[in-house]
């Protein structure tokens with residue numbers, strides 16, 4: 001499906017990263033990175049295995065601390081934030097992790113209710129039901145409401161995982177390798193869903209991937225992590241309009257085999 005034009009507000013930066021450094025032992029993973037995520041955009045972070053993409057997500061969500069630099073998320077400096085404020089902030093962020101497993105012993109309905117019951121204690125039963133039905137419809141899986149996760153395909157489980165995140169109406173979505181382990185057709189369906197979520201929920205998203213089809217289909221901008229820094233940032237075509245030997249093989253491997 002063709003990506004619709006997104007409503008991106010470049011005057012509203014929802015994540016602002018400046019001069020961030022992170023090392024483990026003697027390995028400097030991030031060496032002074034700067035990045036902005038604008039309200040309403042899908043920003044793809046591309047990079048080879050081990051370049052620090054997951055570390056970046058963990059720094060943004062406060063699961064790891066920076067060695068230097070600042071990260072502002074929805075106006076909060078997560079490098080200097082109380083645990084309580086961090087927990088409040090995390091509710092405004094949706095995490096779609098590679099292994100965001102569903103609870104196997106619960107139906108799809110119960111899986112989706114879980115974050116609501118935990119975080120929106122004032123909701124009535126009727127409101128909970130309405131939220132569950134709406135979000136299932138948004139991911140195109142209304143018919144699975146009474147099924148168990150074991151009865152779903154990998155792609156369907158991925159969709160339910162995204163629905164479980166969307167049910168709390170996050171302002172920011174962080175997708176970590178959303179198409180990993182899925183067949184090419186299912187990958188395309190998940191890419192379409194990421195774009196639909198952007199349109200319907202007006203979320204701002206960071207999509208971490210090394211799948212160039214995913215990057216091309218979903219990204220309004222691409223930021224390529226190379227040697228610990230974002231050295232190429234722009235549209236897909238801009239990022240790959242180079243003969244840089246660190247970039248070109250990445251493109252060739254994905255598209256010309």
Ligand SMILES: Nc1ncnc2c1ncn2[C@@H]1O[C@H](COP(=O)(O)OP(=O)(O)OP(=O)(O)O)[C@@H](O)[C@H]1O
Pocket residue numbers: 024027029047048049050051052053054055056210
């Ligand atoms: N908690 C940690 N302790 C020590 N080293 C770590 C830790 N977390 C990450 N690293 C190292 O940092 C580097 C970057 O890891 P990261 O998981 O961010 O890579 P990635 O770009 O997400 O790779 P992939 O695409 O394979 O998931 C790796 O060399 C990893 O071993």
